[in-house]
Amino acid sequence: xxxxTGSDRAAGIVLAEPARPDTAGIGSAAVPFQVTPLVLAGAQxxxxxxxxxxxxxxxxxxxxxxxHPGASGCSAPDVDPWAPGGxxxxxxxxxxxxxxxxxxxxxxxxGTVDASEQPPKSSGTVDDDLLALALDxxxxxxxxxGPRVEGGNAKQAFGQVGGRVNGVLKEVGAITxxxxxxxxxxxxxxxxxxxxxxxxxxxxxxxxxxNKLHHIFGNHRHRLADIVTAAGSEEAAxxxxxxxxxxxxxxxxxxxxxxxxxxxxxxxxxxxxxxxGVVVGDVFRVGSAWR
Amino acid sequence: MxxxxxxxxxxxxxxxxxxLEGDHSVLAALRAQLPKCAVIERESTGCGxxxxxxxxxxxxxxxxxxxxxxxxxxxxxxxxLARGAEFVLFxxxxxxxxxxxxxxxxxxxxxPSQYTLFFEGPRASDPTAIGLPGK
Numbered sequence: 001x002x003x004x005t006g007s008d009r010a011a012g013i014v015l016a017e018p019a020r021p022d023t024a025g026i027g028s029a030a031v032p033f034q035v036t037p038l039v040l041a042g043a044q045x046x047x048x049x050x051x052x053x054x055x056x057x058x059x060x061x062x063x064x065x066x067x068h069p070g071a072s073g074c075s076a077p078d079v080d081p082w083a084p085g086g087x088x089x090x091x092x093x094x095x096x097x098x099x100x101x102x103x104x105x106x107x108x109x110x111g112t113v114d115a116s117e118q119p120p121k122s123s124g125t126v127d128d129d130l131l132a133l134a135l136d137x138x139x140x141x142x143x144x145x146g147p148r149v150e151g152g153n154a155k156q157a158f159g160q161v162g163g164r165v166n167g168v169l170k171e172v173g174a175i176t177x178x179x180x181x182x183x184x185x186x187x188x189x190x191x192x193x194x195x196x197x198x199x200x201x202x203x204x205x206x207x208x209x210x211n212k213l214h215h216i217f218g219n220h221r222h223r224l225a226d227i228v229t230a231a232g233s234e235e236a237a238x239x240x241x242x243x244x245x246x247x248x249x250x251x252x253x254x255x256x257x258x259x260x261x262x263x264x265x266x267x268x269x270x271x272x273x274x275x276x277g278v279v280v281g282d283v284f285r286v287g288s289a290w291r
Numbered sequence: 292m293x294x295x296x297x298x299x300x301x302x303x304x305x306x307x308x309x310x311l312e313g314d315h316s317v318l319a320a321l322r323a324q325l326p327k328c329a330v331i332e333r334e335s336t337g338c339g340x341x342x343x344x345x346x347x348x349x350x351x352x353x354x355x356x357x358x359x360x361x362x363x364x365x366x367x368x369x370x371x372l373a374r375g376a377e378f379v380l381f382x383x384x385x386x387x388x389x390x391x392x393x394x395x396x397x398x399x400x401x402x403p404s405q406y407t408l409f410f411e412g413p414r415a416s417d418p419t420a421i422g423l424p425g426k
Contacts, residue, residue, distance in 0.1 A: 208398065211337030219341060221359065221381045221389055257412030258366060260374060261395065278374050278395045287377060287395040288339070290361065 213238055215288065222290040230269035240268045242286050245275045249284045261287075297329045302402050303342055303390060309408040310362045310380045310390075313418035316425055320353035321362070321380075324387050335401075339376075339393030352385025355423065359383050362421055364414040367392075368407040371400040378408075 217224055217234045224237065231237035244266035248254050254264035254275075262284065263276040277287040299307065304325070311322045327347035334341040362380040369376050374395040381389040393399070413420035 207337065211398075215336040215338050215393060218336070219389075219391070221383075221391075223359075255412065257364065258375075258415075261366070261377075261411070263412065276377060280396075285396065288379070288391070288393050290379070 212286070216286070222288075224273065224289065224291065227269050227271055227273065227291075230271075237268070238286070241266065241273060241275060241289055242284065244268050244273075245277065245284045245286060249279060249282075254284070296333075297331070299325075299328065299330060299342075300402055302406065303330070305406075306365065306367070306378050306392065306408060307380065307387075307390060309410075310365045310378060312410075313414075313421070315419040315421060315423070317353045317355055317360075317421065317423055318362075318419065320351060320385070321382065321387055324350040324353075328387055335399065336393075337398055339391065339399050342390040344387045344389060346387045348386070350386075353382065355382060355385055359388075360423065364410060364412040364420075366409055366411045367403075368409070369400065369403045370405055371403075372397055376406075 213234045216222060217228055217237065227240075228234050228237045231240055245254065245264070248264050248266050249262060253266075254262040257263050257276075260278050260280075261276070262279055263274065265272050265274055267273070271291060273289050273291045275284075275286050275289045277285045279285070307325060307328075308322075311318045311325070324346035327350065329345045330342055331345045332341075332343040334343075360382045362382065363378070365378045367376040367378065372394050374397075376392055376394055376399075379391040380387070381391065409415075410418055
């Protein structure tokens, strides 16, 4: 499988595997996700992505034109989502390249898929730079991967993340993008400015958290569908919920209904939600929520 | 679901009884629905469970004022759950609708054989404090 080059990389596409009729396996390897309209709009505005399509299962996919105009050798998209006033104002990450969430078995890695492997050392050139991050859905480990050029033939290799992302995980999802032909697919993390993405990424990758998202958002009696729509995904809604609850806890806005268990109302995307959970080490953890 | 599946388990029944304890007209009306209440669906969510109920419509509905209300503030001490469990009863149009239980931190251990149920929050001092007017 060829490495992403030129326009692919500018478009933020990391080739994960060739097209196949049934892509359900891709989606099932990652956490659930939904379209974020802002991001999708950005993708549609990008010059190199013809269209975004949906997998048969697993929900909707989001696409973002990823690129960094300052990246050496990178063919930047016409639309820079991170530019001031751009499509995604305020978003940034320290690694310059695409951020991808990839199932370990979705790559034809010529390198060793080994968490102990050191990431490619950056030489400032495109092919040595950390290209993307991969989240192992089985272990929750976040890894970086990048292409290497050896003897003129690009190869892929996995390694540990070489740097910390300056942002908090905003979205997790998969994409399938038709860029002419063939169809390419990948998994993606979208990262917002300001926090550490790693804990959140791990959290969203665990079965425990996926269960919790299903428990909270999968029950229509909790009446949280509007919030998920407003947030763009269950993960984003849950993140907002926890942040809101944490902020409320910090100012004494939650009531302790029994030792260590707190409850209160937080406003998320303009809607008041009742959250109940535990506080461990001054951190509020949502157990369930409803409105 | 066969007949035994459609019956409340002792655990579900005990949780519902606890949620509906108290001298309040809404609680009393909902309690009266319990004897003929069937289970139409059970789901384990990993961190909890959902038991969807179908009370006999020959029972009188509780006058709740809202299309949907929740009866809450019952918790459980259950072996294996360090922080215990929380329970919520959803009431739709005056009828028992769904019992929800969830663990606060751990995975749900399955139907427990040992448990202690207790009131928390406002109901710890007043079991009728269900957020509805009247008694």
